[in-house]
Amino acid sequence: MKINKVNSLYIHIPFCESICDYCDFSKLQYFRNIAIKYLDVLEKELNEVVDNHELKTIYIGGGTPTSLDDDLFLRLLNMVEPFSKCVKEYTIECNPESLSLNKIKMMKNKGINRVSIGVESTDDRILKSINRHHTFIDVMTAKKNLEENGLDNVNFDLILGLPNVSINMLQKDIKNILSLNPSHVSCYSLTVHEHTVFFLNNILPPSDDFSYEAYKIVDSLLTKEGFIHYEVSNWAKPGKESEHNLTYWRNKEYYGVGLGASGYVNGIRYKNTTNLKNYLKGKNDKEIEKVELKDLEEYQIMLNLRTVEGLDLGTYKELFNKDLYKNKQKVIDGYVSSGHLKLVNNRLIPTFEGMMILDKITLDLFA
DSSP, X not given: OOOSOOOXXXXXXXEESSOOTXXXXXXXXXXXXXXXXXXXXXXXXXXXXXXXXXXXXXXXXESOGGGSOHHHHHHHHHHHGGGOTTOSEEEEEEOGGGOOHHHHHHHHHTTOOEEEEEEEOSOHHHHHHTTOXXXXXXXXXXXXXXXXXXXXXXXXXXXXTOTTOOHHHHHHHHHHHHTTOOSEEEEEEOOOOTTSHHHHTTOOOOOHHHHHHHHHHHHHHHHHTTOEEEETTEEEOTTOSOHHHHHHHXXXXXXXXXXXXXXXXXXXXXXXXXXXXXXXXXXXXXXXXXXXXXXXXXXXXXXXXXXXXXXXXXXXXXXXXXXXXXHTHHHHHHXXXXXXXXEETTEEEEOHHHHTTHHHHHHHHHO
């Protein structure tokens, strides 16, 4: 059930200089010999899977793509280059300590025009306590070097609810980030996954009350400076929203290549193997979900309602031959009255308060 041309590509680089205490992504400590083999397999997968050389967005994530040695980093960018000729937004993730001037120049030369920096906290003591290996000075230096080389579309990632981080410290984090003139800020609430150091040390995720208060503070400080809260965990200057991530939230299809990468092509959602040994042998046993009409309908509601674009009820009716407002009028009117949803130009749009309880809203709309 293909509903659009596949115009977006995600590439996963699993290597990191060190493993953060909270991280549960497909990742491993960087070793050059493994990275060489990984790039061999990745290049083969890339050329087999991606059949569109006129992509609109590319996102290289991880892990930490910039943990690669310079020659391997250049090899990665070279293998992606044939797919990037028509790209509007080309993003790469990095950590401040591995973002060298040489890598920045390579990025600029190969067409990368958006950079996402893992900051997590601007407090050096907190960074050390979670096994991060940069300081806030490193973040400032990275931003300065990027700007001086013509890369000024920069996102900063923060984690909300880290141990020993108070609301006052969070306010300071946001003010520090704003001092760097970002175009985009992402704030994700801490989750504690099995097998991470946090889990083994019995560290608990933040309470719902703390998360709500934290998001409210972030939203207040960022919107006051002209940022748009365009998705639950993301704020952007006007026109700087992440086009690649909007692909996911608009329920559009995308390629995913690399260890543990997810994709959605020809009505099939898949996740690559997370077993590195198998991946390096070319044995990519994917988890497969065939998206039936009912699944597509639920994804459409769940994903669209994460953004201020909201759910277009007209498009919904065209896709599923259903009138959602008519079928769920009592539910929708209730959430509109309570200030959690707005109905504007036949679009169902979440307010800030609605974004904070989206799970409940979507479940009520599915019921």
